[in-house]
Structures are given as C-alpha cells and as structure tokens.
Amino acid sequence: MSVNLLLNQIAEQFSNSRSNVYSDNNRDRHFANLYEVFTSIQQINEDNKILDKDLPIYKQILTYILSDLQYLDSSTLNVIPFEIVSSLELALKDWIDDKNLILSTHLSNDFNDFYFNPNNNKEYFDNVNTFLESQKICKIDFRLIKITLPKLLSRDYFSIVALYHELGHFVDFEFNFSKRVLLKKYSSSAPDPKTDINKELNYYQEYFADLFAAQYISDASNLYLLDRSIGDNESFTHPRTSERILLVNKFLAGEDHNGVIKQFQEVLDAFSRELKIRFSFREINKSNFFNFIPEIIENDEQLHYIYKTGWEIWKDNANSNFHGIPERQKYQIINNLMEKSISSYFLVKNWNK
Known part of the structure; x- marks a missing residue:
C-alpha cells in the first residue's frame, strides 16, 4: 500500500x-x-x-x-x-x-x-x-x-433559493439542532416502537432547513419546491411537500405547526439563537422590476427578499407590462434584474467600506 x-x-x-x-x-x-x-x-x-x-x-x-x-x-x-x-x-x-x-x-x-x-x-x-x-x-x-x-x-437566481435551504442544513449539522430536538423529545419517554428514529431525524432536518430559508426569503423556497416536486409523496429522507409548505406558511404567519417550531425554538434558545423573520417585506406591485429596471436595495434584509420578489413577479400574470412577452424572455428579464439588483447592492456596500 x-x-x-x-x-x-x-x-x-x-x-x-x-x-x-x-x-x-x-x-x-x-x-x-x-x-x-x-x-x-x-x-x-x-x-x-x-x-x-x-x-x-x-x-x-x-x-x-x-x-x-x-x-x-x-x-x-x-x-x-x-x-x-x-x-x-x-x-x-x-x-x-x-x-x-x-x-x-x-x-x-x-x-x-x-x-x-x-x-x-x-x-x-x-x-x-x-x-x-x-x-x-x-x-x-x-x-x-x-x-x-x-x-x-x-x-x-430562481433556483438559488434552494441554497438557503442547503445552508440551513450546514447550520443544523454544526449545532446538531435536530438531534437535540429528538433527544429532548424522548428524554422522558421512549418513542413508539413503530417509530423509525432515523426517518424522524431526517424529517426534522428538512423542517429546520425549510424554516432557516424562510427567515430570509419568505416562502420563495416553497414556490420553488412546488415548481420542482412531482406529486405529494414522502420518502425515508423527506416529508410530504404539502407538510413542508404548511410548516413554512405557519412560521411566516407567526404560528406553530404540530409543536415543531416550538421544539426548535427551545433548543435554539440554549445557544442564544432563534428562528425569526430576517427579511424586509416590500410590496410586489411597487417593484421596479415591472418597469424593467433593478431594485434599489438599502439593507441586507431587503437583499434577501429580492429572491421572493423575483418569484412573485414570475408567477404574476396580471401585470400589463409583461403582456405579450414570451415566457422565456420574461424569465431572462427577471433573472437578469435579480442579478443586477444584488450586484449593485454589493458594489455600493463595498465602495462605502
């Protein structure tokens, strides 16, 4: 050897x-x-x-x-x-x-x-x-x-919302949040013999990654998930798409879902961290994108929300500015506007430094 x-x-x-x-x-x-x-x-x-x-x-x-x-x-x-x-x-x-x-x-x-x-x-x-x-x-x-x-x-830039989800997995693995939730959940009572702990851990890891992403990009990851999913099936590694979407929607509304968000918040509190809204909401109908010009982003919270803006306008079929524009061209325009908006923000931010 x-x-x-x-x-x-x-x-x-x-x-x-x-x-x-x-x-x-x-x-x-x-x-x-x-x-x-x-x-x-x-x-x-x-x-x-x-x-x-x-x-x-x-x-x-x-x-x-x-x-x-x-x-x-x-x-x-x-x-x-x-x-x-x-x-x-x-x-x-x-x-x-x-x-x-x-x-x-x-x-x-x-x-x-x-x-x-x-x-x-x-x-x-x-x-x-x-x-x-x-x-x-x-x-x-x-x-x-x-x-x-x-x-x-x-x-x-539409699919990049999935990377916020993957970054959530890294944070989860770094602190073992999902594992800690299960340890706390079953610290006083053994799980049902029919429960597959590994499968449940996989589900919690997906839930945390979904919630992590939602803090920054609202439900943009839901929109991407719906766009890419085939049916509403569950697997050993992933819960049903509908369940994941419902969890995110509840979180964004300030509500819990089957105790999952509360369980995470209790574990996160020990690390002086929490799941919370970290984006700045902007009304879609006032977006510069409808005028085919980049957004002026003023802070990090608005930056994260730009991905949600792009998705909302992509799904918007009512605005007359995009009438008659072929879908592929509409995709290219919005994708380009997201890129230019983000690029300008970092350019100005670095210049100010």
Whole structure:
C-alpha cells in the first residue's frame, strides 16, 4: 500500500487549478495552504517516513485535500456569481461568526442535485489538524462549507433559493439542532416502537432547513419546491411537500405547526439563537422590476427578499407590462434584474467600506 498514485493525481489537480481566479483572498489563501500541506506530505513520502500504521490517515487527508480542490474549482468568479455566494454569507454570519469558514460550491451534471455535503464536519477537521501537527506539518486554516448545485442552474437566481435551504442544513449539522430536538423529545419517554428514529431525524432536518430559508426569503423556497416536486409523496429522507409548505406558511404567519417550531425554538434558545423573520417585506406591485429596471436595495434584509420578489413577479400574470412577452424572455428579464439588483447592492456596500 502506498500513496504514490494519489499524490501524483493531486499534483495534477493543483497544476490544473493554479490559474483559478477567486472572488476573495480567503480562497487564494486556502489554495496556498492546501498546497503547503500537500508538498509536506509529498516530501515525507519521498523520504520514506510514512509509517504503515499512518498510511490510511494520510490517504484520508490527501482525499480531503482533493475534495477541497474540486470545490474550489467550482467556486471561481467565472463559474459561480459572487452575488449568490455573498447573499448566503450574510445569512451564515447571523448564525456562525467564523472567518475561517469558506462557502464553496460544486457543480453537478444532475439537474436535481442540490445538497449539502456533511461528511467533513468540524470534529473531523479538528482531528485532521491534530494529526498534521503531530507530524510537524502545518495546519489547514480554512474549512469549506460544501454545497452542490446543478451546473445548468449556477446562474439561475430562481433556483438559488434552494441554497438557503442547503445552508440551513450546514447550520443544523454544526449545532446538531435536530438531534437535540429528538433527544429532548424522548428524554422522558421512549418513542413508539413503530417509530423509525432515523426517518424522524431526517424529517426534522428538512423542517429546520425549510424554516432557516424562510427567515430570509419568505416562502420563495416553497414556490420553488412546488415548481420542482412531482406529486405529494414522502420518502425515508423527506416529508410530504404539502407538510413542508404548511410548516413554512405557519412560521411566516407567526404560528406553530404540530409543536415543531416550538421544539426548535427551545433548543435554539440554549445557544442564544432563534428562528425569526430576517427579511424586509416590500410590496410586489411597487417593484421596479415591472418597469424593467433593478431594485434599489438599502439593507441586507431587503437583499434577501429580492429572491421572493423575483418569484412573485414570475408567477404574476396580471401585470400589463409583461403582456405579450414570451415566457422565456420574461424569465431572462427577471433573472437578469435579480442579478443586477444584488450586484449593485454589493458594489455600493463595498465602495462605502
């Protein structure tokens, strides 16, 4: 057993990625940091100093590096718009203030691939660094939040609402909110023998991600979910679409649904956090989009709501300004207006800094 092949494969990946242009310095620093770790392992291997007992660990770390490189490759300026990543980063800061977290994306050829990769969590990341330090190798400074989305939709601002949902999964996994809800729920009484705890945990994780997204984009994720769902079936991993939509609608109305929201709020309270409205409502009929010009966004709360605005106008068939415009052109216009609105906001915000 050796790591020679893997080392050469990763060296090739570094070579292919060296000209990448990222949207911020942290991604550049992470790339350089990974390369430093990689070359250290490469040198140890050339010196025949990798012990047999440590080979599996080295392989895991090299695979970790390769995975990070793949996500960095899909997080460049020419692949994923910085407006999308920046919107999500604002939401992330409300929950986790860690400057060493990098929100990264991976593009899939599957049109339905929206998911958060939970495999390399903080515990695993810390264990990797503990081992690297024991081998006199520099630590990995940054941790990637790994979200996959379809390649065809990487510049589609309608579908980006699904990424708020996936970011909710990361926050949930980071704090184990859903697991804590179940632990509290069954702390005093055992679940019904017919209850599948794993399935119930999956459902709670979906509920939290839905509620997390709704804080920022209202029911825009519901609209996307309805648009993409086929029927109203449930599975081992996902509850019925109708149940998820009802939960979000209840939350937006300030109500509970089957005690789910209350259960989450009680667990979140221990972390000085809560599920609450974090968007600023704007009347759709006053939107600049009907005049084919971008919105003037004044704060982060209005920024998040722009996705809801886009969806509402897409579904609006009554406004005369869009009469006679082919649907594809209407889609292009609204998508472009969302992009321009968000881009202008961040441009002004960064200029003011």
